[in-house]
Amino acid sequence: MTAREEVLGRIRAANAAAGHPPPPDVPRDYHRTGSHPAGAPELLALLRDRLVDYKATVLDAAADGVAEAVQIALTEVTGPVVVPPGLPAGWWPDGLAATRVTDDGLSPADLDATAAVLTGCAAACAVTGTIALDGSPDQGRRAITLVPDVHVCVVRAEQVVETVPESSPRWIRRARSRSSADRRPRATSSWSGWRACTARAR
Amino acid sequence: MRIALFLTCLGDAVQPEVGRATVTLLERLGHEVVFPADQTCCGQMHVNTGYQREAVPLVRHHVETFEPYDVIVAPSGSCVGCVRHQHAMVARGAHDDRLAERADAVAARTYELSELLVDVLGVEDVGAYYPHRVTYHPTCHSLRMLRVGDKPLRLLRHVRGMTLVELPEADQCCGFGGTFALKNADTSTAMLADKMRNVLSTGAEVAAAGDASCLMHIGGGLSRLRSGTRTIHLAEILAST
Amino acid sequence: MTTFLGVPAPRGVGHLRGEHSFPDAARGALADSQLRRNLGHATHTIRGKRASVVGELDDWEQLRLAGSALKAATMARLDEHLERLEREVTARGGTVHWARDANEANAIVTRLVQETGETEVVKVKSMATQEIGLNEALETAGIEAHETDLAELIVQLGGDLPSHILVPAIHRNRAEIREIFLREMPGVDPELTAEPRRLAMAARAHLRERFLRAKVAISGANFAVADTGTLLVVESEGNGRMCLTLPETLITVMGIEKVVPTWQDLEVFLQLLPRSSTGERMNPYTSAWTGVTPGDGPQTFHLVLLDNGRTAALADELGRSALHCIKCSACLNVCPVYERTGGHAYGSVYPGPIGAVLSPQLTGVEDNASLPYASTLCGACFDACPVRIDIPSLLVKLRARHVDEQRARTVPSAEAIAMAAASWVMSSPARFAAAEKVSRAGRLLGRRTGGIAALPPPLSAWTASRDAPRPPAETFREWWARERGGAS
Numbered sequence A: 001m002t003a004r005e006e007v008l009g010r011i012r013a014a015n016a017a018a019g020h021p022p023p024p025d026v027p028r029d030y031h032r033t034g035s036h037p038a039g040a041p042e043l044l045a046l047l048r049d050r051l052v053d054y055k056a057t058v059l060d061a062a063a064d065g066v067a068e069a070v071q072i073a074l075t076e077v078t079g080p081v082v083v084p085p086g087l088p089a090g091w092w093p094d095g096l097a098a099t100r101v102t103d104d105g106l107s108p109a110d111l112d113a114t115a116a117v118l119t120g121c122a123a124a125c126a127v128t129g130t131i132a133l134d135g136s137p138d139q140g141r142r143a144i145t146l147v148p149d150v151h152v153c154v155v156r157a158e159q160v161v162e163t164v165p166e167s168s169p170r171w172i173r174r175a176r177s178r179s180s181a182d183r184r185p186r187a188t189s190s191w192s193g194w195r196a197c198t199a200r201a202r
Numbered sequence B: 001m002r003i004a005l006f007l008t009c010l011g012d013a014v015q016p017e018v019g020r021a022t023v024t025l026l027e028r029l030g031h032e033v034v035f036p037a038d039q040t041c042c043g044q045m046h047v048n049t050g051y052q053r054e055a056v057p058l059v060r061h062h063v064e065t066f067e068p069y070d071v072i073v074a075p076s077g078s079c080v081g082c083v084r085h086q087h088a089m090v091a092r093g094a095h096d097d098r099l100a101e102r103a104d105a106v107a108a109r110t111y112e113l114s115e116l117l118v119d120v121l122g123v124e125d126v127g128a129y130y131p132h133r134v135t136y137h138p139t140c141h142s143l144r145m146l147r148v149g150d151k152p153l154r155l156l157r158h159v160r161g162m163t164l165v166e167l168p169e170a171d172q173c174c175g176f177g178g179t180f181a182l183k184n185a186d187t188s189t190a191m192l193a194d195k196m197r198n199v200l201s202t203g204a205e206v207a208a209a210g211d212a213s214c215l216m217h218i219g220g221g222l223s224r225l226r227s228g229t230r231t232i233h234l235a236e237i238l239a240s241t
Numbered sequence C: 001m002t003t004f005l006g007v008p009a010p011r012g013v014g015h016l017r018g019e020h021s022f023p024d025a026a027r028g029a030l031a032d033s034q035l036r037r038n039l040g041h042a043t044h045t046i047r048g049k050r051a052s053v054v055g056e057l058d059d060w061e062q063l064r065l066a067g068s069a070l071k072a073a074t075m076a077r078l079d080e081h082l083e084r085l086e087r088e089v090t091a092r093g094g095t096v097h098w099a100r101d102a103n104e105a106n107a108i109v110t111r112l113v114q115e116t117g118e119t120e121v122v123k124v125k126s127m128a129t130q131e132i133g134l135n136e137a138l139e140t141a142g143i144e145a146h147e148t149d150l151a152e153l154i155v156q157l158g159g160d161l162p163s164h165i166l167v168p169a170i171h172r173n174r175a176e177i178r179e180i181f182l183r184e185m186p187g188v189d190p191e192l193t194a195e196p197r198r199l200a201m202a203a204r205a206h207l208r209e210r211f212l213r214a215k216v217a218i219s220g221a222n223f224a225v226a227d228t229g230t231l232l233v234v235e236s237e238g239n240g241r242m243c244l245t246l247p248e249t250l251i252t253v254m255g256i257e258k259v260v261p262t263w264q265d266l267e268v269f270l271q272l273l274p275r276s277s278t279g280e281r282m283n284p285y286t287s288a289w290t291g292v293t294p295g296d297g298p299q300t301f302h303l304v305l306l307d308n309g310r311t312a313a314l315a316d317e318l319g320r321s322a323l324h325c326i327k328c329s330a331c332l333n334v335c336p337v338y339e340r341t342g343g344h345a346y347g348s349v350y351p352g353p354i355g356a357v358l359s360p361q362l363t364g365v366e367d368n369a370s371l372p373y374a375s376t377l378c379g380a381c382f383d384a385c386p387v388r389i390d391i392p393s394l395l396v397k398l399r400a401r402h403v404d405e406q407r408a409r410t411v412p413s414a415e416a417i418a419m420a421a422a423s424w425v426m427s428s429p430a431r432f433a434a435a436e437k438v439s440r441a442g443r444l445l446g447r448r449t450g451g452i453a454a455l456p457p458p459l460s461a462w463t464a465s466r467d468a469p470r471p472p473a474e475t476f477r478e479w480w481a482r483e484r485g486g487a488s
C-alpha cells in the first residue's frame, strides 16, 4: 500500500472510530463587512494611522500627482530603483536622479545591488494596516519587493477596504494562477523602509 | 424557600464552620435549610485524577440523594462545577444515559452560594457586618467553569465595616488543582508562592474565597509562613453580624 | 468491527517525548531564577498585548465559534479536503508527497534535497519539522540546515531546544542572546550590545548572505487552502518570505490537519491567529503561494503531507479536537504552569496546555504519561483559545485513559487502591461518617499551631510547603445532628 493510500485509509478509519461526526454548519455571523465603503476618507485616515504606527512614511497624492509623491518618497535614495515591468505610466518621476531598473528576472545578487523598489498593490486593509501584493503587472515578482531596503508602494484609495473579510477576496484573484505575498511595512526591519503613497482616485 | 445544603466532603469533614455559616446566613434571610444526611462527595477528585469508573457510584449516590430537592446550594465553586459539567459526562462514559439525564436535572437545580444569593434569591446586601481588611481570591472554577463573574464581589461590597482590597492578579490559579498539589508539588508551590505574595501585598488580615479547597491550600501556605494573614470562606463573612 | 486505535508517532525519532517525567523536569526549571524571570516577563507582556487587541473586536466570540466549527467540519471530511488540495497543488506545478510518520517524512525531504545536489538549506520556522527532527536527519545525510527565524536561530546557535511554539527562545534574555551571538556567529561585531535592534541587525547580517545564495528552502505551513491549492505562512520578521521566494526549490512539510477547505475560511483564521499569537492585528508578513508561478519564486515546489500520529488523535471522539489547534500559543502564554516551568519541562516540541494533550495523543499516553497531569485545570487555556479547544476536559479524558490503561496491569498502584477505597467509602453515608471519625485522630497532631506541619507520604508532598488543616472537633453532620436532631 502506498503512503497516500495508507494515510487516507487511516483518516477514514479514524473518522469511523469516532462515530462519523457530522460536519457542523459554520456560523458566519461575525462582521463580514465594515461600516465604510472601500476608499472612504475614514478608512484612508485609519490606514494612515496604522501605517505610521508601524513606522512607515505616508504621503497623500492626487491621481495625477503620484510621480510627485514618489519623488519625495525617494529623495534620500541614491542607488538604483527597481520597478515591475507593468509599472503604470505616470508613476515614475522624470526628475529623479536615481537609475530606473525594470525587472526582467534579476537575480537575488542583482536585486541586492538595488536601493529601492516602486510598485502598486492589490489591496489594503485599514483595520489591520496591511498592504497586500498579488503579483499583478504593477507589482511584479515577489523577489523585487523583498530585497531592496526601501519599498515605495502606491495604494489607490479604492483599494483600501476596512476589514479582513473584505480584503482577502481581493488578493485571491491572482492566487489561483500566481503567487502572492501579503506584507506590511515594518519599522524594525532595516531592510524594508516603507514609503506608502495613498493616491486618491480622480 | 426550602434549600438543600450540599456541603461537600471537605466542608463536612475539614471546614464545618463553612456549613454552619451557610445555614446561619440562609436562615437569617428567612429560608429553610435542610441537610440531606446521606450526602457524601461529588467525586471531583476521582474524575479529575482519571478515576472516572470509580466516580460512577459517587455520581449515582449524589443524584439519588439530591433528586428530591428543588433548590440545592453548595458553598464551593469547584464542586458545583463538577456537578454541572462532569456528572452527566461520567454517567455517559459508563453508558448510563438514564443516570446522565437525572444528573443533568439535579445539576440544573444546583447553585454555588453567590449564584443562589444573587440570581435565585435576588439579594446583594445580606446584612452582614465584618470589621476587617479583606482581599478576595475568585477561584478558577467559580470564575471560568461557573462564570459567576463579580457576584461574590457584589455581595462583599455590601458588607458593613469591611475594607475590601483588590487582589493583584486575582484571576491567577493558586496552584491547588486537587491531586496536582501532590503530583506536581513543586510547580504547585511556585504558584502558591506568587498567590501568597499577591495576598500579602494587599496588607489584608484575611484572604477570602468561595471554595474550601483553594482556601485550604492558600491558608496552609500562609500558616506555614506564619504570615499573620488567615483565610476565610465567603459564607463566613456573609454570615457575620 | 474492531475499533481503530490509530498508529502513534514512532519512537526514536523527532521531539515528542522527553527523557524525564514532567514533575522531575519541572523541578530543575523552577529552581532556575533567570529562567523564571525571563518567562514571567515574556508571558505577562504577551498576555497584555493579546488582551488588548482581542478586546478591539466586538465579534471575537463569533469568530471563535466560526473557527471551531470550521475545524470540526474540516476534520469530518479530512480525506476529501486533502485529496482536493493534492489535485490543486499538482495542477499548478507542485508535487505532493505523503508521509506516514517522521521517519518517512525525513527520508522524503532528505532525498529531495539530495536530488538538487545541494548540501545546504535555509529553513523557515516550522513546528512540523521540529516535531520530526528533520534537522538531525539532514545532518546525518551531510546536509546543513540553517534556521532563519531569529528565535529559532538563537536556539540553533545555542545548541538548545525550543521552549515555546512561537517564541522558541522565550527562555533566553537579551544578555544571553548577545553571548550566544558573540560565541557562535562568525564575523560578528565584537562590540555587539544587548540592545534588541542591534541583536536583530546582527542576525540579519548573518542571515542575509545565506538567503541570497540559498538554492533550497524548507518550510512548514500555517494553512493550506484545499480549493485553490494555496499554502500560507505567517511570520513576524520577514525572514520566512525570503526563504519562500528566493531559492529555486521549496519543500514544505505540513501536518495533515492544517488544511482548510476554502479561501473564504482564511478570513476567520487570519483574524484569530495573529491577535491570539503575537497580539497584533495582523502579523507583519503573510506569504501565500500556489504551486509554481513561472518566473516568480521557486520553480520547484514539493509538499509533504505528514501523519505522524495525527490519525491516532483523530480516532478519538473528544481528543480529535486537539487537532483543531492553529498553534497560536495563546494557551501557553496564559498558563500558570507553563509560566513557571517553561517549555522544556514538557519534553516535547509542543509544550504548555495544548502540548499536554497533543503530545500524548500523538505518541500514545504511555509515552507521555505525566503530561495530562501537568495542569491544575484552571481553565485559562480554554478562555484564550481562538478555536475554543476545551483543553481542561481533554486533559481529564486523557487522565482517565491513562488510568484505564494502568488498570490492565496486574498490580494496581497505591493511588488506584486509594481511589477505589475512597469511592467505596464515599458512596455510603455510613462508611463516610465512620471514616470522618477515624480521621479525627489527626487532631492529635498540630495541637500547638492549629495546623499540621508534617504528614507521611504521599501527603508529605503537601506538608513540604503548606500546613495541613487540623481536623475539627466536630464535623458538620455531627453539629447538625446535635443542633437539629438529624432531621432533614
Ligand code: SF4
Residues within 6 Å of the ligand: C276, C324, C325, C326, C327, C328, C329, C330, C331, C332, C354, C381, C384, C385, C386, C387, C388, C389
Ligand atoms: S490550543 Fe488553542 S490556544 Fe493553544 S496553541 Fe492551539 S489554538 Fe492556540
